[in-house]
Amino acid sequence: MAMTPPRNSETPPPAERTVDRAARAFFAAVLGFVLGIILDFVVTLTASPGSTPGRYGVAPIVLAWAVTIGLAAVLYRIHHWALYGMLGAYAALFLLLLTSGMFGPYTCFGAYGYPSPP
Amino acid sequence: MVPVLFEVAGVPIYSHGFFLMLGLLTCLAVVVFEARRRRWPAGEVIPIGLAAFVGGMVGARVAMLFFHGWDAAPFVFVQQTYFDPAVGPGSILGGVVGAYIGGHLASRSLGNAGCTCDAFAPAMALGMAVGRIGDYLSAEDGLGKPTTLPWAVPVPGVDYLVHPAPLYDSAFNVLWFGALIALRDQPFLQNGNLLKLAIGGYAVFRFAIEFVRNNDVLAFGLTPQQYACLLTLGALAIYYVRRRQLAWR
Numbered sequence: 001m002a003m004t005p006p007r008n009s010e011t012p013p014p015a016e017r018t019v020d021r022a023a024r025a026f027f028a029a030v031l032g033f034v035l036g037i038i039l040d041f042v043v044t045l046t047a048s049p050g051s052t053p054g055r056y057g058v059a060p061i062v063l064a065w066a067v068t069i070g071l072a073a074v075l076y077r078i079h080h081w082a083l084y085g086m087l088g089a090y091a092a093l094f095l096l097l098l099t100s101g102m103f104g105p106y107t108c109f110g111a112y113g114y115p116s117p118p
Numbered sequence: 119m120v121p122v123l124f125e126v127a128g129v130p131i132y133s134h135g136f137f138l139m140l141g142l143l144t145c146l147a148v149v150v151f152e153a154r155r156r157r158w159p160a161g162e163v164i165p166i167g168l169a170a171f172v173g174g175m176v177g178a179r180v181a182m183l184f185f186h187g188w189d190a191a192p193f194v195f196v197q198q199t200y201f202d203p204a205v206g207p208g209s210i211l212g213g214v215v216g217a218y219i220g221g222h223l224a225s226r227s228l229g230n231a232g233c234t235c236d237a238f239a240p241a242m243a244l245g246m247a248v249g250r251i252g253d254y255l256s257a258e259d260g261l262g263k264p265t266t267l268p269w270a271v272p273v274p275g276v277d278y279l280v281h282p283a284p285l286y287d288s289a290f291n292v293l294w295f296g297a298l299i300a301l302r303d304q305p306f307l308q309n310g311n312l313l314k315l316a317i318g319g320y321a322v323f324r325f326a327i328e329f330v331r332n333n334d335v336l337a338f339g340l341t342p343q344q345y346a347c348l349l350t351l352g353a354l355a356i357y358y359v360r361r362r363q364l365a366w367r
Contacts, residue, residue, distance in 0.1 A: 043197055064197045080165070080227065087168040093201045094175050098142065101135035 025081040032075050032085025033092075039071060040093060119257040119274060137252025145245030152237035152302075162228055166235060169224030170217040175200070177216015178208035185209055185333070185342045210246065211324065211346050214317060217242075222310075236308060239316035240298040246320075247291035253284035262330045281330040290323050318354050321347040 043064045075082035123133040153163045179200065182190035193199050193208075221235045254261065257273045262281030270279030298316055301307055307315060325347040333341040340348075 040201065044201075046198070061195050061197070065195075068197065084165045084168050087165075087172045090175065091168055091171045094171070095142075097201045098135065098139045102131050102139060103129060103135070 024079065028075075028079035028082040029085035029088065031078075032082035032087075033089045034085075035071060035075065035082075036086035036089025037093070039068060040089070043068070120255045121257070123255070133255035134252040134258065137255070138249050141245040141247075141249030141252070144248045145241045148241035148244050149237050152241065156237055158237060162225075162230075163237075165228060166221045166224045170221035170235065170238065173220020173223075174213040174217030177219065178210070178213035180216065181209040181212020181346070184212075184346065209343075210249075211343060211350075214242065214320070215346075215350065218313070218317060235310060236302065236312040239312040240295050240302065242313075242316060243291045243295040243298055243320070247288045247295060250284040250288035250291065254282055254288070258284060259332045262332060265330070283327060283331045286327055286330075287324075290327075291320075294319055294323070314354055314357070318351060321350040325351075 046060045046064065072083055072086060075086055120133055122130040123136050124131050149163075149167060152158075179194050183194050217238070218235075221238065225235060252258075260276070260280065261271065261273050262283035264278045265281050266279065267281070269282065271282045273280055294316070297319075298312065301315070302312055325344050328341050328344045328347075331341070331343075333343055336342045336345060
């Protein structure tokens, strides 16, 4: 008769552990995604209506980057999939930006112009 | 030129935005196809893909400082403008470099020794081939320098013909995509080498094509984009020289 190792009743079998790990990764990614969207919303709110990029103060710009990088670091410490969830939020927002770009003239950093005659 | 491609229920669909989106979706489709073919686990594809995507987004913006000087600073540093559809992403060259750095960092964080991002190489080429069609149709940057070549095209606002530079870019990328697909299974082009070849090849082409584009000269007759290409090629050369030195030890 084959010897079976004594089983710790608190250690779940491998299949359950895999499901548990996948569930934790999934919820971490969702948490990161939601926090990423909320952070972008809050950062966008700091812009007063009608203000142009050149008229932002230095403090809100530095604060926005510091909070974003800080949140990314905290999420990575919690679970690496939480950071990937946050990156997913930014990717989703960027796709939204590109979709919006289809419905209007695309200006980049200035309206596309034409060269002066030689 | 065809700045508005078509209308849906009276809503105009602009060619630049349409082909930019189509190029990105094409790139994504090729990455997914290649990742499945290479049996690349989803646990690596998704983090590396997302990091490359966001790295590309930031790199495209940051590069504008190099290409347009301090005038671009409000758009580069102000996070609030990153998702403004009126501003757009920025430079393709910066996007490629940013995506590479993002993908490489994610790959390292997953415990890989180097960048396992070769699935991105043909995807990047085909995506750019599609996206450049939108640049041509919207006459981005006036397309190119004046020329009398038989394939010269008119642009609105001037009474001379110009190089269709975005179409040169598109044609090169179609050919480059075919070459990368043909080379993708070579043993010496694995573990990030195919992606490095893809970036290096595009840098060589872009350096040449800049001579017929409308970008401003920075110094010694070269544009900032050409200096970026030289920096990229220099970084690749240093990487391979160092790797060879390590292999000899």
